[in-house]
Amino acid sequence: MFETRQIPAPDAINGLKKGDIVFLGTYVVDILDDQNIRGKLTGYNCCDGDEIHFKWTDIEQVTRNGITIAENPGKPPKLLHMEDAIHTMVDDLKKDNRWPGILDYVHIASENYVFKSEDVSMDFKVFYGGSEGIYTDLYLIDFSCSEEKKIRAATIKTLYEDDGAYRTMAMLGANLVLAFSKWAKTNNDLLIREGYGLIHYSSDGKRTYTRFLREKEHKDEAIKEASKIIFSENREVHADLIDFKTLRIIKVFDLRKE
Known part of the structure; x- marks a missing residue:
């Protein structure tokens, strides 16, 4: 998200300077004097020359010498949840034809978990069920706290129980871990x-x-x-x-x- 320098929000700049153009909804305002962004701001309607008073919270965009130097960023991106990660990982494997056809179900656990740090990774475990089938459990490892947390992220089941099915479920776990690493890298700035x-x-x-x-x-x-x-x-x-x-x-x- 921040691979290149972004345009800041209006309150991030120090002030308005003579010659700046400010956009306030339907108004385009010409700035004739240097002004502190935190003060009472004054400009003149570019259409009729009327004086306009406004606050920095009213500003939608500021241009200086024809270049945008600030703009209202709107609502911040939503927090990412566990289900966002799992759905993307599964979709990626399906697109690459690496999603096994032997699966019975996928259950997303801890769907209310919210990512707030990039210090996370994923692990998996494959095991036979007590009564039937083979399971692959996915675990999110969260290193952001003083103590490492291991959170169950998803459980995937197949009703097959032969050696080939076990190998398939193990390969599925490995592919999902790789898919998570790709997802986390892509969304690094959204995770923090x-x-x-x-x-x-x-x-x-x-x-x-x-x-x-x-x-x-x-x-x-x-x-x-x-x-x-x-x-x-x-x-x-x-x-x-x-x-x-x-x-x-x-x-x-x-x-x-x-």
Whole structure:
């Protein structure tokens, strides 16, 4: 999601500058004076020249020299649940013709589990049932807490009981683990939904690395810590501070402009 530098939300920029164009619903507003984004904002209707007063929460988009520098991101992406992962994994195997035809059912467990960290992996176990069939259990391993958690993610059953069926169920487990790894990598930025992160970018806007600020509980604390980190580097820096709960940029750092 943040592989390239994103356009920030209006509250992430420091202010409006003379010459900026602001979009407020049906109004297009011309900014004639530099203004702090947190203050009482004033502009002039580009159509009739009438003075318009507004708040940063009213802003839908800001352009500067013809380039969009801020826009309302809308609602944040939804949290990902266990069932999101399992459904995608199963669909991927079916598309690749690696879904066995001997299966009786797939039961998703812990469907209310919500992913909030990228520190997860998946494991499986194959075993014979007490009365019939062979089962493959999938387990999510969550490393994000002080103690590792093992959560049953799904149970898959076949009524077949021969050696070939056991091998098929073992191969199914391995394929699902690989499918989960692919899903987690694809959705990495959507999995991390707690804390803050300072994402650094190269001069051409490509993501280089992320420094996590998980110990910071409040936005102001995170901004203060990120500012300290940025200005201690004493070099050209392009970075954005991300609130992982909303996946919004809450502070832009670009030392070429400051």
